[in-house]
Amino acid sequence: MTRDSRTGSARRRKCPRCGRPVLQQLVGRVAALDVTADDELLPADQAAALRTDNRLDWCLRTTRAGTELQWADCHRRRTPCPRPHVVDHVCTGPRVPSPARSRRRPVPVPAGQLTL
Numbered sequence: 001m002t003r004d005s006r007t008g009s010a011r012r013r014k015c016p017r018c019g020r021p022v023l024q025q026l027v028g029r030v031a032a033l034d035v036t037a038d039d040e041l042l043p044a045d046q047a048a049a050l051r052t053d054n055r056l057d058w059c060l061r062t063t064r065a066g067t068e069l070q071w072a073d074c075h076r077r078r079t080p081c082p083r084p085h086v087v088d089h090v091c092t093g094p095r096v097p098s099p100a101r102s103r104r105r106p107v108p109v110p111a112g113q114l115t116l
């Protein structure tokens, strides 16, 4: 669980692969999304410009409990959102190999037998 159980706010940590500071939180109440975003605050319009189909931006709300990531549906408003925004973390660190799959080879079978 990446959401702080006491406050429900985002947790600041470092990406284990590239070491960049990131914010992590489960965003949403029903079907929550496990979000890891760069801990770099941007104006709403700059964050929206970085958004792609696979990289979302998030509206940052600061409460007494801490910092909370929210869906950036504030872009629909006519006035620009005054809150800082962050964008999903795109990791540039080294890939972590999955040892179970990369070293597994198919077992040889006699000719004519199907492998499963």
Ligand SMILES: [Zn+2]
Pocket (backbone or CB within 6 Å): 015, 016, 017, 018, 019, 020, 089, 090, 091, 092, 093
């Ligand atoms: Zn990273």
